[in-house]
Amino acid sequence: MSTILYTIATDKDGNLIKANGAEKGNDYFCVVCKAELILRKSGKTGKGTKRPHFAHHALTPNCTPETALHYSFKNLLANKIQQHITINQPLPISWHCTFCGIEHSGNLLKKIKAVKVEHNLTVCQPDIALFDNEENVFAVVEIVVTHKPEENALKYYKENNIILIQINLTSDKDIDNLENKAIYPDYVGTCYSPKCTVCGYFQQKTTMTIIEGACWKCNEPMKVAYISGSKEVVRGSSHLDPRRFTSEEVNFAKSKGVKLKNQYSKTLSENYFANSCAKCGAFVGGHYLFTQYISPAIYNGWPTEDFDIGYHCYQCERKAYENEEIVDDDFAY
Numbered sequence: 001m002s003t004i005l006y007t008i009a010t011d012k013d014g015n016l017i018k019a020n021g022a023e024k025g026n027d028y029f030c031v032v033c034k035a036e037l038i039l040r041k042s043g044k045t046g047k048g049t050k051r052p053h054f055a056h057h058a059l060t061p062n063c064t065p066e067t068a069l070h071y072s073f074k075n076l077l078a079n080k081i082q083q084h085i086t087i088n089q090p091l092p093i094s095w096h097c098t099f100c101g102i103e104h105s106g107n108l109l110k111k112i113k114a115v116k117v118e119h120n121l122t123v124c125q126p127d128i129a130l131f132d133n134e135e136n137v138f139a140v141v142e143i144v145v146t147h148k149p150e151e152n153a154l155k156y157y158k159e160n161n162i163i164l165i166q167i168n169l170t171s172d173k174d175i176d177n178l179e180n181k182a183i184y185p186d187y188v189g190t191c192y193s194p195k196c197t198v199c200g201y202f203q204q205k206t207t208m209t210i211i212e213g214a215c216w217k218c219n220e221p222m223k224v225a226y227i228s229g230s231k232e233v234v235r236g237s238s239h240l241d242p243r244r245f246t247s248e249e250v251n252f253a254k255s256k257g258v259k260l261k262n263q264y265s266k267t268l269s270e271n272y273f274a275n276s277c278a279k280c281g282a283f284v285g286g287h288y289l290f291t292q293y294i295s296p297a298i299y300n301g302w303p304t305e306d307f308d309i310g311y312h313c314y315q316c317e318r319k320a321y322e323n324e325e326i327v328d329d330d331f332a333y
């Protein structure tokens with residue numbers, strides 16, 4: 001059952017009026033089908049009493065509360081954006097980035113000079129289009145009640161570097177919550193991280209953690225470095241140990257006082273770096289990083305420090321890893 005009611009209508013002058021603020025005796029019209037509406041407002045509150053809303057005298061084909069909600073939210077939000085543009089006031093937004101995995105925030109109107117609803121882009125008609133200084137569409141806001149943007153629209157936005165901002169609505173109550181819905185969009189199709197010069201995708205932050213622990217063998221103080229984030233997930237492990245560090249990462253760890261010693265693996269017949277003890281020379285094998293250091297660091301409260309040491313490209317790493325796997329498979333035969 002739909003929980004969406006007609007809670008907004010237009011008055012005889014075409015202004016959008018919320019049922020909450022509407023008065024009996026005035027004329028109200030449907031925002032979708034333009035039919036005259038009845039205001040349902042009992043004054044009573046409590047269980048079973050519906051919140052103030054409008055109702056049609058008779059059902060109109062193709063007019064649904066979802067369409068009315070979509071129309072109303074779109075226009076109210078566009079009006080709000082217009083007000084901010086007029087008085088040159090920023091409009092903060094914050095979102096979880098699907099490219100780099102962290103939270104971003106910024107001013108939606110930083111590069112925006114104009115706003116328009118249902119702007120015709122030939123292949124599509126975004127709910128709200130935001131224009132930059134050069135009158136190009138810089139970003140679009142799509143309000144989703146039942147219909148997600150069409151594939152060809154998404155393709156067009158991508159090809160033309162138009163940032164898609166999506167706001168999902170589930171109830172007419174979202175209209176009263178417009179401010180919050182605008183600040184926290186459900187999706188924003190951009191990222192603040194630099195793009196990879198090889199594949200062109202946004203990169204992810206590389207975070208190196210250094211634990212000030214103790215040597216598992218002689219118990220002397222010992223620093224241990226590892227990298228967490230998306231990079232190691234590619235490698236099928238949740239923590240990346242120095243074996244997989246780049247030379248820059250090795251140098252960074254060393255500059256922070258981590259002893260990385262070159263070890264030789266007979267099984268892999270290759271040299272690699274490992275977190276080592278300056279005193280006795282014992283080192284931490286990749287498999288013991290978690291059990292001997294990461295987990296004890298939490299239990300023993302060993303000091304740990306995180307460092308943002310740059311960016312890496314998940315796309316390229318995954319590609320490289322997949323290519324490697326093919327080689328591994330060849331050996332298996």
Ligand SMILES: [Zn+2]
Nearest residue numbers: 030032033063
């Ligand atoms: Zn209607």
Ligand SMILES: [Zn+2]
Nearest residue numbers: 097100191192
């Ligand atoms: Zn991002």
Ligand SMILES: [Zn+2]
Nearest residue numbers: 196199313316
């Ligand atoms: Zn890349």
Ligand SMILES: [Zn+2]
Nearest residue numbers: 215218277280
């Ligand atoms: Zn030691």
